[in-house]
Amino acid sequence: MTLADRWLLPDGIEEVLPPHAQQIEHLRRRLIDLMDGWGYDLVMPPVLEYLDSLLTGTGKDLDLRTFKVTDQLSGRLMGLSADTTPQVARIDAHSLAPEGIGRFCYCRTVFHTRARSLLASRTPTQIGAELFGMAGVEADVEVISLMLTLLRASKVANVHLDLGNVGVYRAIADQAAIAPEREAELFGLLKLKCASDIDAWAEANVADKAAADALKVLARLQGTVEQLTERFEQLIALVPATATELNHLLDVTRRVASRHPDVPTCLDLTELRGYQYHTGLVFAAYVPGYGDAIAQGGRYDETGKEFGRARPARGFSADLRVLARLGEFAPAAKPVVVAPEVEDPALWTLVQQLRDQGMRVITTRPQDSQQAQQALQFIDGQWQLVEVPTV
Numbered sequence: 001m002t003l004a005d006r007w008l009l010p011d012g013i014e015e016v017l018p019p020h021a022q023q024i025e026h027l028r029r030r031l032i033d034l035m036d037g038w039g040y041d042l043v044m045p046p047v048l049e050y051l052d053s054l055l056t057g058t059g060k061d062l063d064l065r066t067f068k069v070t071d072q073l074s075g076r077l078m079g080l081s082a083d084t085t086p087q088v089a090r091i092d093a094h095s096l097a098p099e100g101i102g103r104f105c106y107c108r109t110v111f112h113t114r115a116r117s118l119l120a121s122r123t124p125t126q127i128g129a130e131l132f133g134m135a136g137v138e139a140d141v142e143v144i145s146l147m148l149t150l151l152r153a154s155k156v157a158n159v160h161l162d163l164g165n166v167g168v169y170r171a172i173a174d175q176a177a178i179a180p181e182r183e184a185e186l187f188g189l190l191k192l193k194c195a196s197d198i199d200a201w202a203e204a205n206v207a208d209k210a211a212a213d214a215l216k217v218l219a220r221l222q223g224t225v226e227q228l229t230e231r232f233e234q235l236i237a238l239v240p241a242t243a244t245e246l247n248h249l250l251d252v253t254r255r256v257a258s259r260h261p262d263v264p265t266c267l268d269l270t271e272l273r274g275y276q277y278h279t280g281l282v283f284a285a286y287v288p289g290y291g292d293a294i295a296q297g298g299r300y301d302e303t304g305k306e307f308g309r310a311r312p313a314r315g316f317s318a319d320l321r322v323l324a325r326l327g328e329f330a331p332a333a334k335p336v337v338v339a340p341e342v343e344d345p346a347l348w349t350l351v352q353q354l355r356d357q358g359m360r361v362i363t364t365r366p367q368d369s370q371q372a373q374q375a376l377q378f379i380d381g382q383w384q385l386v387e388v389p390t391v
């Protein structure tokens with residue numbers, strides 16, 4: 001290993017330097033405060049815990065994405081958290097188990113063995129919110145509105161929203177009686193959104209004619225509410241069990257559109273989310289020029305059951321560093337003052353006062369003070385704040 005190799009960071013793992021680190025930290029405070037204003041309590045789940053509880057109720061995707069280590073104390077396998085959502089579900093079901101509605105938010109680093117996409121980090125700073133114990137359209141509208149408000153506060157421009165519903169797929173898959181070992185194939189094809197391949201797969205693998213036709217319709221369910229109304233009706237005629245979730249999707253879409261008329265909204269029923277714990281409505285926000293969702297979430301009513309308490313659950317997550325990079329959020333710059341390196345109690349007191357007032361006071365030699373707008377100087381027997389002439 002050469003000296004240069006020793007300094008190399010692994011692929012997908014990065015350090016954040018000034019001024020970006022401070023910008024991200026300011027954005028974090030802004031967004032946590034914002035979620036606090038919506039009644040969401042901050043939680044800090046452990047970064048490392050037993051694998052069993054970390055992966056309860058989640059799909060293979062999250063398992064593959066989780067770094068595993070052996071605990072020297074218990075000999076059991078532990079995992080580094082790759083997603084905060086199941087941990088917050090555990091907090092809601094078990095650690096806190098609030099009587100009424102539970103609203104929680106978080107912001108911390110999670111770890112991925114493989115990045116989620118070519119653009120993503122392997123150590124994203126996951127920020128998000130989870131809402132428990134509230135069912136119905138209002139709950140989905142609240143969570144989506146909070147996500148869009150966070151994106152606006154991050155000053156991310158031109159956001160558009162995609163909405164889907166995993167429950168619709170599930171209803172069709174149930175009627176089609178797809179063998180579990182074949183389901184991954186279909187999932188893969190839907191992810192690629194290639195309608196002709198899905199048609200061929202349905203013909204070859206699904207005996208129930210209505211369910212096979214429904215899969216073909218599903219493969220083409222991408223567009224606006226107006227464009228898809230007729231196909232929704234076709235789908236309900238083929239698989240009546242899809243009706244509840246499709247109508248729910250339409251309700252949520254209309255309510256979100258009326259609250260956020262500036263955010264273009266599209267439906268995409270082939271969007272099935274990666275971690276496979278979602279059970280109903282799913283959504284994701286995109287911006288032009290970034291080929292990946294910048295925030296995503298959905299409903300996952302089953303996860304709490306694994307921890308002894310099933311109740312309605314939905315939430316969203318984003319990578320704070322992506323929001324800071326794509327958004328225009330800029331914290332107000334603090335005034336910079338330089339103070340000379342002189343040991344004088346009067347100067348020390350004044351420096352502390354100015355720092356308490358929110359100024360950035362740097363003790364330095366005058367010749368090192370290029371970035372300062374003001375300086376403390378000893379004039380007429382006392383320390384005074386003077387403007388530094390800009391050159």
Ligand SMILES: N[C@@H](Cc1c[nH]c[nH+]1)C(=O)O
Nearest residue numbers: 085296297298315316317
């Ligand atoms: N944690 C999920 C998003 C989510 C939060 N809550 C529900 N879904 C993700 O990162 O994809």
